[in-house]
Amino acid sequence: MRLRRSMLYVPGNSPSMIQNAHIYGADSILLDLEDSVPLEEKDAARELVRMALSYLNFEDVEVTVRINPLDTAFGVDDLHAVALPMLDAVRLPKASCPEDVKRLSDLLTEIEEENGLERGRIHIHPMIETAVGVENAFLIARASERVDAITIGGQDLTADMGVVKTEEGVELLYPRMRVVMAAKAAGIDALDTVYADVNDAEGLKKEALMVKRLGFTGKAAIHPNQIGVINGVFSPSEEEVEEALRIVKASLLASKEGKGVVVVDGKMVDLPVVKRAKRILMLAGVDFDV
Amino acid sequence: MPLQVKRIAEAGSLESGDLLVVVAPSEGVSIEVTSSVERQFGDRIRQIVSEVIQSMSVSGVSVKIQDRGALDYVIMARLITALRRSFEDEAA
Numbered sequence: 001m002r003l004r005r006s007m008l009y010v011p012g013n014s015p016s017m018i019q020n021a022h023i024y025g026a027d028s029i030l031l032d033l034e035d036s037v038p039l040e041e042k043d044a045a046r047e048l049v050r051m052a053l054s055y056l057n058f059e060d061v062e063v064t065v066r067i068n069p070l071d072t073a074f075g076v077d078d079l080h081a082v083a084l085p086m087l088d089a090v091r092l093p094k095a096s097c098p099e100d101v102k103r104l105s106d107l108l109t110e111i112e113e114e115n116g117l118e119r120g121r122i123h124i125h126p127m128i129e130t131a132v133g134v135e136n137a138f139l140i141a142r143a144s145e146r147v148d149a150i151t152i153g154g155q156d157l158t159a160d161m162g163v164v165k166t167e168e169g170v171e172l173l174y175p176r177m178r179v180v181m182a183a184k185a186a187g188i189d190a191l192d193t194v195y196a197d198v199n200d201a202e203g204l205k206k207e208a209l210m211v212k213r214l215g216f217t218g219k220a221a222i223h224p225n226q227i228g229v230i231n232g233v234f235s236p237s238e239e240e241v242e243e244a245l246r247i248v249k250a251s252l253l254a255s256k257e258g259k260g261v262v263v264v265d266g267k268m269v270d271l272p273v274v275k276r277a278k279r280i281l282m283l284a285g286v287d288f289d290v
Numbered sequence: 291m292p293l294q295v296k297r298i299a300e301a302g303s304l305e306s307g308d309l310l311v312v313v314a315p316s317e318g319v320s321i322e323v324t325s326s327v328e329r330q331f332g333d334r335i336r337q338i339v340s341e342v343i344q345s346m347s348v349s350g351v352s353v354k355i356q357d358r359g360a361l362d363y364v365i366m367a368r369l370i371t372a373l374r375r376s377f378e379d380e381a382a
Contacts (some may be wrong), residue, residue: 015364016307043374044301048367055363 002062003027003283004149004189005218005234006227011036012065013045018052021061024224025231028062033078034069034093042074050081058086064125066091070103079104083111087122093153095126096133098143105144120146125191129153130160134175137182147188151220152179154193167203169210180215192216198223208233236280244277248288251277292349299375302360302368309360311372316352319343325357338362342369351376 008026010017012033021029031052037045049065063086067078070092079090092104104124112119124146128137134157141150154172158165165171176192183190192211195204208219208230219230236244247264251274254262262269281288298314323335339353353369360368 014305014308015360016305019307019361044368044371047371047374048364051363051367051370055361055366 002148004062004191006230007062007064007191007218007220008224008227009036009066009194009220009222011045012049013037013041015048015052018048019056022058024227026061026221026224026227027218027231028064028088029058030064030066030091030220031082032066033074033082034066042068046074046078046081050084053082053084053086056086062088064089064091066093066127069094070100070107076107079107080111083108083115083117083122085117089123089125089148091125091127091151093127094129094133094156095140096130097136098139101126101140101143101147105146108146122146123148125149125151127151127153128175128179129156131157133157134178137179138185141182141186141188147186149189149191150179150183150186151191152176152193155196157193169207176211176214176216183217184215189217190215192219194220194222195226196222198225201225201229205229205233236284240280241284241286244280244284245286245288247274247277248281252288292347293373293377295348295351295373295376296379297376299372299378301371301375302364304356304358306358307360307364309355309357309365309368311368312354313369313372313376314352314354315376316350318350319348320352322352322354323357324355325359327357327359331357334362335365338365339369342366342373346370346373348373 004027006026007028007030008021009030009032010021012031018031031049033045033049065082065087067090068074070076095101101124108122109119124144126140126147128134141147152175154165157175158171163171180190195207197203204226212233218234221227221230247269250264251262262274295313295315300310300312302308302310304310321336321339323332325332335357343351
């Protein structure tokens with residue numbers, strides 16, 4: 001299981017930001033060819049990202065690229081340029097229906113075959129940022145085996161809904177819940193949208209805690225100074241780890257003794273709770289197989 | 291068949307870590323590099339430029355580079371972009 005708490009957006013036409021992207025502690029980096037690149041620089045950014053993926057070493061950080069939508073003049077060229085061994089996942093903006101994901105998946109299969117890459121190795125992270133996309137979230141999450149995370153894009157989505165994105169985010173509550181449930185049902189990660197005010201660490205923490213409660217497993221960052229806060233929120237707390245250890249130990253003991261029921265602190269614990277506890281220990285890097 | 295530089299084109303920027311490449315039609319190949327690290331890296335930059343020009347089979351081009359401490363992959367990417375832009379007709 002890959003740790004994917006924070007994902008740092010990096011403008012795809014900025015060499016200094018690209019080559020330093022992996023040093024700030026983000027679990028994933030997201031080299032962006034879409035919104036952060038002006039139309040007249042799309043060719044330059046595509047070539048720069050292609051060369052970066054060919055020659056740089058991002059160590060064990062997950063490397064993703066946000067391509068332009070496939071129905072633009074740039075999307076398919078983007079994909080051909082960046083589908084390289086270094087690439088872990090493609091972020092697909094404005095995914096509105098399962099066919100969008102299937103088309104990308106088919107293109108990736110073709111390119112992987114052309115380039116002699118292992119088939120199915122490059123994952124897809126669909127970005128839900130249209131009202132139709134929200135309603136189709138589960139179908140999108142299940143559209144291809146390549147999809148291992150689904151994300152929500154707050155700015156474009158609120159624009160599509162005809163509402164304003166607010167600090168408290170009430171307008172995004174339903175879309176977030178819908179996307180989270182789709183991710184849970186599909187067994188994949190749910191990543192939240194960016195928090196735009198890079199100087200407001202308190203506001204970022206508040207929003208990250210809120211979306212964690214909803215079930216999100218990580219959140220995008222637009223500045224390196226947001227990564228620490230996001231990683232902190234999405235890492236299990238000491239209390240969570242201690243409780244998870246008690247649950248997993250009790251479950252191991254119960255199965256050793258042939259008991260069907262797991263009891264922790266006098267309370268019966270169901271299997272999904274044991275599963276969640278194991279996930280918490282994995283996130284915390286605690287070896288529980290003892 | 292060698293690719294032809296049809297017009298003046300540029301790519302990159304003068305931001306730190308980047309470089310500005312300007313290519314123009316020319317009889318032969320000429321390379322001019324301005325860099326604060328010219329003494330250490332001037333030859334390396336010229337070598338990368340020559341390799342890219344050869345690999346893209348470009349016959350006549352003048353390349354002018356203002357370097358801001360770009361790494362090799364940036365030099366290659368910006369030059370390739372400038373050359374591709376220069377292959378297009380003015381109207382494109």
